[in-house]
Amino acid sequence: MIQAAIQTEHTKRDIGGIPFESPFTLAALSGYSDLAMRMVCRSLGACLTRHEVVLDQFILDHGTGPKSGEHLDPGDRPIACQLMGRDPVEMGQAARRMASFGYDIVDINFGCPVKKVLGRCRGGFLLSEPETAIQMVREVKAAVDVPVTIKMRRGLDESPLSRERFWHILSAAVDLGIAGVVVHGRTVDQRYEGFAKWEIIGEVKSRFPHLAVMGSGDLYTAEDCLRMLRETGCDGVTIARGAIENPWVFRDCLALWRGEEKPAPPTLAEQAKLFDDQYEIAINLYGLERATRQMRKFGIKRSKLHPEPEKVHRAFVTLSSSDDWARVRSEIYGVDSR
Numbered sequence: 001m002i003q004a005a006i007q008t009e010h011t012k013r014d015i016g017g018i019p020f021e022s023p024f025t026l027a028a029l030s031g032y033s034d035l036a037m038r039m040v041c042r043s044l045g046a047c048l049t050r051h052e053v054v055l056d057q058f059i060l061d062h063g064t065g066p067k068s069g070e071h072l073d074p075g076d077r078p079i080a081c082q083l084m085g086r087d088p089v090e091m092g093q094a095a096r097r098m099a100s101f102g103y104d105i106v107d108i109n110f111g112c113p114v115k116k117v118l119g120r121c122r123g124g125f126l127l128s129e130p131e132t133a134i135q136m137v138r139e140v141k142a143a144v145d146v147p148v149t150i151k152m153r154r155g156l157d158e159s160p161l162s163r164e165r166f167w168h169i170l171s172a173a174v175d176l177g178i179a180g181v182v183v184h185g186r187t188v189d190q191r192y193e194g195f196a197k198w199e200i201i202g203e204v205k206s207r208f209p210h211l212a213v214m215g216s217g218d219l220y221t222a223e224d225c226l227r228m229l230r231e232t233g234c235d236g237v238t239i240a241r242g243a244i245e246n247p248w249v250f251r252d253c254l255a256l257w258r259g260e261e262k263p264a265p266p267t268l269a270e271q272a273k274l275f276d277d278q279y280e281i282a283i284n285l286y287g288l289e290r291a292t293r294q295m296r297k298f299g300i301k302r303s304k305l306h307p308e309p310e311k312v313h314r315a316f317v318t319l320s321s322s323d324d325w326a327r328v329r330s331e332i333y334g335v336d337s338r
């Protein structure tokens with residue numbers, strides 16, 4: 001059984017007491033990991049989900065709408081929220097408010113590589129300012145009762161100083177009592193280019209065997225996910241672009257992990273049904289127009305699952321109403337009614 005083979009005496013199945021049943025979790029994905037995506041990934045086996053990153057200032061200003069962090073569903077637990085900011089005290093205040101919404105875990109973003117974010121000294125930038133990052137962990141830890149985790153890239157760049165700072169921040173955060181870390185094996189400089197180096201994930205688990213360590217980077221198939229678990233000894237994986245493009249990756253991961261055969265790829269009818277389910281939740285969240293725009297992105301990303309990807313791509317690029325989807329469902333997916 002693969003599950004037994006990759007389990008060691010240090011494998012953790014909880015983050016600060018919040019259990020996760022399998023190693024397969026959904027990554028925080030800005031613009032994607034909303035309630036609708038989280039629910040369909042859960043239905044396919046994701047055992048822990050993450051809300052997309054939210055700015056502390058938005059929370060402190062009592063921002064409203066789907067990104068406010070208030071859209072939780074009892075069926076979507078355990079769930080982590082993720083905050084990003086500049087000022088440690090404000091991050092603590094925002095964390096307190098987020099935790100009051102009912103999140104099981106509060107995660108701090110030290111990884112975002114977006115230019116505007118770096119320009120405002122947030123996200124991945126903080127890997128270059130260890131003392132601010134550490135103070136942020138201290139404030140957030142003091143502000144909430146739920147477990148606190150951090151998300152880090154393996155450094156700002158390839159320099160030895162960057163590596164040194166990675167370890168300095170992580171060691172201090174562990175001393176302050178974080179319950180877990182998500183390590184993305186790319187540098188901030190790399191953004192989403194090139195390959196992720198997984199060695200650092202294994203090093204983190206070896207140095208901190210009692211910490212819940214989740215790996216991130218280049219996880220597109222179930223085979224990738226199991227390979228990361230095997231090669232690094234991490235406790236779990238956070239599936240990102242792989243889950244946007246193919247949420248069935250969770251079902252496949254679970255099957256292989258349990259020593260079963262990998263299931264057949266989703267049929268066109270299964271793909272259409274999942275789209276229907278996700279669209280319905282999105283409509284309740286956003287209203288029809290915005291939900292349709294949101295679903296257009298998913299349809300395009302998932303076009304590769306169809307034998308005629310270009311045709312699907314073209315159809316979703318112009319998707320602008322539920323009638324359009326009914327037509328695509330019938331003409332391209334061959335499914336007439338729900």
Ligand SMILES: Cc1cc2nc3c(=O)[nH]c(=O)nc-3n(C[C@H](O)[C@H](O)[C@H](O)COP(=O)(O)O)c2cc1C
Pocket residue numbers: 027028029030031032051052053082109111151184192196216217218219220239240241242
């Ligand atoms: C569209 C998109 C949005 C993302 N949003 C977030 C986010 O909100 N918070 C976060 O920590 N990481 C975010 N990430 C990074 C992913 O969680 C993940 O670490 C990264 O994509 C590497 O995994 P992959 O190579 O398997 O996609 C995002 C990535 C993508 C592609």
